[in-house]
Amino acid sequence: MLLEVENLSVGYQTKKGFLKAVEEVSFTLEKGKSLGLVGESGCGKTTIGMALMGLLPPNGAVTGGRVMFEGHDLLKMSERELRGIRWRKIAMIFQAAMNALNPVHRVDDQIAEAILTHNPQISKEEAVKQVEELFELVGIPKTRMRDYPHQYSGGMKQRAIIAMALACRPKLIIADEPTTALDVIVQHQILQETKNLQKEFNISIIFISHDISIVADVCHHIGIMYAGQLVEYGRREEVFNNPMHYYTKALLSSYPTLSREKKQLLPIPGDAPNLVEPPPGCRFCDRCSASGATCKTGPPEWVEITPTHRALCDRCLEDCGERKHKS
Amino acid sequence: MAEGRHNPLLELRDIRKTYRTRRSLFGSGGREVVALNSVSLEIYHGEIFGLVGESGSGKTTVGRLIVRLEDPEQGSIRLEGVEVTKLRGKALRDFRRKVQMIFQDPYQSLNPQLSVFDTVSEPLTVHRIGNSSQREEQVRKALTAAGLSPPEDYVFRYPHQLSGGQRQRVAIARAMVLKPSFIVADEPTSMLDASISAQIFNILIEMREKLDATLLFITHSLAAARYLCDRIAVIYKGNLMEIGSADEIIQNPIHPYTRALLDALPRFGDCGEMKYYGTLLGREREYVEPSACPFFPRCRPADETKCSRDKPLLKEIFPSHFVACFEPDLKQAEGSGGDTCFYGT
Numbered sequence: 001m002l003l004e005v006e007n008l009s010v011g012y013q014t015k016k017g018f019l020k021a022v023e024e025v026s027f028t029l030e031k032g033k034s035l036g037l038v039g040e041s042g043c044g045k046t047t048i049g050m051a052l053m054g055l056l057p058p059n060g061a062v063t064g065g066r067v068m069f070e071g072h073d074l075l076k077m078s079e080r081e082l083r084g085i086r087w088r089k090i091a092m093i094f095q096a097a098m099n100a101l102n103p104v105h106r107v108d109d110q111i112a113e114a115i116l117t118h119n120p121q122i123s124k125e126e127a128v129k130q131v132e133e134l135f136e137l138v139g140i141p142k143t144r145m146r147d148y149p150h151q152y153s154g155g156m157k158q159r160a161i162i163a164m165a166l167a168c169r170p171k172l173i174i175a176d177e178p179t180t181a182l183d184v185i186v187q188h189q190i191l192q193e194t195k196n197l198q199k200e201f202n203i204s205i206i207f208i209s210h211d212i213s214i215v216a217d218v219c220h221h222i223g224i225m226y227a228g229q230l231v232e233y234g235r236r237e238e239v240f241n242n243p244m245h246y247y248t249k250a251l252l253s254s255y256p257t258l259s260r261e262k263k264q265l266l267p268i269p270g271d272a273p274n275l276v277e278p279p280p281g282c283r284f285c286d287r288c289s290a291s292g293a294t295c296k297t298g299p300p301e302w303v304e305i306t307p308t309h310r311a312l313c314d315r316c317l318e319d320c321g322e323r324k325h326k327s
Numbered sequence: 328m329a330e331g332r333h334n335p336l337l338e339l340r341d342i343r344k345t346y347r348t349r350r351s352l353f354g355s356g357g358r359e360v361v362a363l364n365s366v367s368l369e370i371y372h373g374e375i376f377g378l379v380g381e382s383g384s385g386k387t388t389v390g391r392l393i394v395r396l397e398d399p400e401q402g403s404i405r406l407e408g409v410e411v412t413k414l415r416g417k418a419l420r421d422f423r424r425k426v427q428m429i430f431q432d433p434y435q436s437l438n439p440q441l442s443v444f445d446t447v448s449e450p451l452t453v454h455r456i457g458n459s460s461q462r463e464e465q466v467r468k469a470l471t472a473a474g475l476s477p478p479e480d481y482v483f484r485y486p487h488q489l490s491g492g493q494r495q496r497v498a499i500a501r502a503m504v505l506k507p508s509f510i511v512a513d514e515p516t517s518m519l520d521a522s523i524s525a526q527i528f529n530i531l532i533e534m535r536e537k538l539d540a541t542l543l544f545i546t547h548s549l550a551a552a553r554y555l556c557d558r559i560a561v562i563y564k565g566n567l568m569e570i571g572s573a574d575e576i577i578q579n580p581i582h583p584y585t586r587a588l589l590d591a592l593p594r595f596g597d598c599g600e601m602k603y604y605g606t607l608l609g610r611e612r613e614y615v616e617p618s619a620c621p622f623f624p625r626c627r628p629a630d631e632t633k634c635s636r637d638k639p640l641l642k643e644i645f646p647s648h649f650v651a652c653f654e655p656d657l658k659q660a661e662g663s664g665g666d667t668c669f670y671g672t
Contacts, residue, residue, distance in 0.1 A: 040521075184547060188591035213594060213672075265525040
């Protein structure tokens with residue numbers, strides 16, 4: 001197991017009180033596999049990424065849990081130790097990463113610099129050669145290496161950022177909304193290339209996105225997040241073909257299909273709960289079509305549907321029982 | 328929308344628009360960039376018309392021309408038979424009342440200093456409609472119709488106190504409050520989460536019913552356009568490539584570019600055997616005549632001689648289904664796609 005996250009809780013000190021952005025989130029990630037963390041804005045998905053990298057803002061703090069990476073707890077490491085791991089073993093592609101390129105330096109110099117900073121022992125020529133290989137990998141023509149970022153299209157900038165993330169051959173990449181703001185065709189190409197690169201280098205990836213359709217194609221496992229909690233976790237096929245949590249079901253029905261019959265989109269009514277004082281029971285119950293009296297009073301328990309598929313909902317199996325009786 | 332076929336509500340004829348890039352400090356002058364190249368469209372009363380294209384395709388320019396934020400270089404735009412590009416004075420003010428726009432980014436389109444009430448009532452004040460109690464009533468109605476109910480909870484709030492979806496609903500209420508007959512919605516959901524997008528789509532559909540309005544929905548997503556629109560036009564580099572009913576464009580796409588867009592839509596769920604057209608070239612052709620078909624550099628099935636020399640015009644290939652392609656491949660790809668195959672918007 002490359003990464004084991006156990007009961008991770010993260011909060012932010014805000015004017016209105018302590019905001020519990022992430023509560024008791026657990027998941028594991030094997031070498032060479034990818035996990036998609038999906039949820040609406042404010043559900044805590046980006047916070048998890050930042051917590052794993054030790055990059056929380058000053059008002060944020062991990063309040064509990066363990067993050068085991070190759071057998072060491074990242075949360076117990078000093079800033080110095082973390083710096084040895086960041087980028088070299090865990091790389092991150094940030095939201096709107098294409099704006100992360102420095103406009104006054106040539107793209108290849110920027111990536112060579114990243115390589116040299118993390119591997120001071122190699123020569124400049126060696127670093128430039130590596131950059132060349134990286135550009136070939138991510139599909140930027142050699143003739144464009146010496147360009148400045150403003151000469152690149154959005155897709156090319158994103159490719160350059162992926163090249164930079166791959167520069168030190170990390171074991172894990174955390175990609176936060178890697179394709180937001182790209183056109184459909186470019187997005188498709190980049191997702192396909194990411195998939196190929198992942199296979200080729202056996203990298204593990206955590207994809208963070210608000211859009212299920214983006215992570216669906218590239219991820220082996222899917223974690224659905226709602227209001228700071230992981231509410232469903234399983235293999236991709238299990239989550240999509242047999243969604244168990246009512247939030248997952250509701251989320252899926254807000255996506256269109258292209259089949260001959262046009263289906264009515266069913267938006268989820270209401271708003272997500274306030275995370276400064278989260279409700280004692282299930283956090284989704286106010287918006288849930290199947291909530292009962294017990295949902296509001298106590299926190300829901302994890303229900304194991306298969307050894308690899310679980311949902312944080314007390315009632316999800318009741319419905320499943322009914323369905324079995326019917327068929 | 329067959330009843331209004333003969334009299335389009337909005338008609339664009341041979342619209343051309345170019346922008347000049349900024350002159351560099353020592354350069355001899357800006358380069359001319361063609362944003363729209365002889366675009367002709369007809370939108371009928373009561374329909375939701377989808378304009379689908381990638382960034383830089385000119386789709387937003389079409390919207391801006393229609394609401395007269397900009398003027399075309401050539402061509403005419405007629406709303407209810409009246410030439411829009413020549414309007415002045417009172418006629419222009421009346422036009423601005425009839426035509427409204429919903430912008431892409433609700434984080435930038437709302438004035439942060441105005442409360443929700445001020446934002447939504449401002450158009451009424453500008454056009455001197457009603458007295459203050461009537462205005463209040465209309466604001467209330469517009470907010471409720473845009474899904475912000477009860478309106479009392481929202482009227483005194485400011486944009487920073489609202490979520491992205493709520494802001495976009497305020498923008499919709501602001502567009503609705505004048506009871507426009509034509510609305511341009513420019514990617515109103517591209518900044519929002521999927522469940523919120525679905526809400527906005529449904530509000531736009533209701534709005535058409537309630538106001539008897541006609542909508543131009545500008546989007547990058549064929550899946551969203553299929554859900555919302557009666558007809559769809561696909562635009563690429565300022566040229567219309569395909570126009571047809573939404574179902575026809577999705578189920579029976581003909582232009583290689585439309586097919587490439589469909590191939591690239593992110594999908595998930597039980598998709599079974601998916602249609603795959605593979606019309607996009609892996610590596611773009613580099614040296615292309617300016618007179619070539621705009622999609623020629625990326626088109627796999629292109630004819631190397633014909634498509635590299637001339638630009639095809641829109642032709643009616645099936646009834647009411649227009650395609651700009653010299654040798655359209657009428658054969659559809661195999662595959663049905665599961666019924667629970669979902670698409671990203």
